[in-house]
Amino acid sequence: AAPARDRLRIAIQKKGRLADPARALLTACGLSWRESRDKLFCFGESLPVDLLLVRDDDIPGLIADGVCDLGIVGFNELDEQAKARRQIGMSDAYQSLRALPFGDCRLMLGIPEEWEWSGVDMLQGKRIATSYPAILTAWLAERGIKADVVELSGSVEIAPKLGTADLIADLVSSGATLRANQLKPVEILMESTAVLAGPVDELTDSRAGLMAMLLRRLDGINASRE
Ligand code: ATP
Ligand code: ZN
Structure with a gap:
């Protein structure tokens, strides 16, 4: 199993269609970051929630490997990689936790x-x-x-x-x-739409509470939009 961590790590697209809406959504959830100079890693300031800025194709694998705890990615990409794993007999390593209101x-x-x-x-x-x-x-x-x-x-x-x-x-x-x-x-x-993706296995350390809080805030934002 991956070592315990006390900060949550979210992968989002560095550049492209999902980059700005993903960041805006997380900002609306109350997150803020101090950006590193190369901007591949953004250190969370308001909460211990850091961002990793990557190519969208890399997001499912980062979750599968436990490098990131959550990711914002198109369902098309998540499902492609999930099906590719299944077609070679691998078990599921990530799942869509919430559909998001962009990237249709x-x-x-x-x-x-x-x-x-x-x-x-x-x-x-x-x-x-x-x-x-x-x-x-x-x-x-x-x-x-x-x-x-x-x-x-x-x-x-x-x-x-x-x-x-x-x-x-x-x-x-x-x-x-x-x-x-x-x-x-x-x-x-x-x-397809953008989704918040997470691991199949639940987190057990302090990241579990952070993830639950983030999901509650997301659901609050989605409910107020309807
Ligand atoms: P990266 O450099 O991160 O690999 P990319 O070129 O694969 O970028 P984008 O073109 O930015 O990715 O698209 C990201 C996601 O946006 C797609 O996987 C899809 O879920 C969503 N999307 C929404 N509309 C479109 C569209 N018309 N064409 C392509 N993707 C779209
Ligand atoms: Zn891509």
Whole structure:
């Protein structure tokens, strides 16, 4: 087991769509930090709650390894890494504790504009580019579709034009990026929002009380928004 600690550590995105709303939410929970110069680590001042600023992809692993106690990450990323672990027989190491009111998006199938969508059967034998191979693989398997999953870490939407894939599964909010690449959305694989993620096993030292307090404050903020 990880050694006992008396400060809570929360991982959030350093730069990107979730960075500012995550920090604003934690600030609304009464947290404040004295920032280190390189700003990878922010030392909590109002409470013993520190921040680690990282790439969103690293957040599930940091929780799994016990380096961080909580993280704010897209459910899409959390679920991708959870499914990837399960697909190689590993046990669950993190879970979504709360859905958060930002980061809304959908993981969707995008096909070339000129295709006529006739349903999932037309995916048989096709090559599908995505940054979410575990989610896509599970989704295809549930439907009995045999297709090639082409994993790309970025620029997924240009894969059909480059000829590296026939279609894509990618995150969509307005659809503008799909349209700009002569693609159209046809199927939703997943609805996602940012979530507060935490470990599967409960904390046992003084961090447990800090986490409970933070969750109460979060729930208070969410309730007052409704
Ligand atoms: P990092 O450098 O941290 O790896 P990133 O490029 O992977 O950044 P962002 O583009 O900032 O990440 O997206 C972070 C999260 O924002 C996504 O995982 C998703 O949950 C959410 N999101 C909301 N809308 C969109 C969208 N239109 N496209 C991509 N992500 C979106
Ligand atoms: Zn990322």
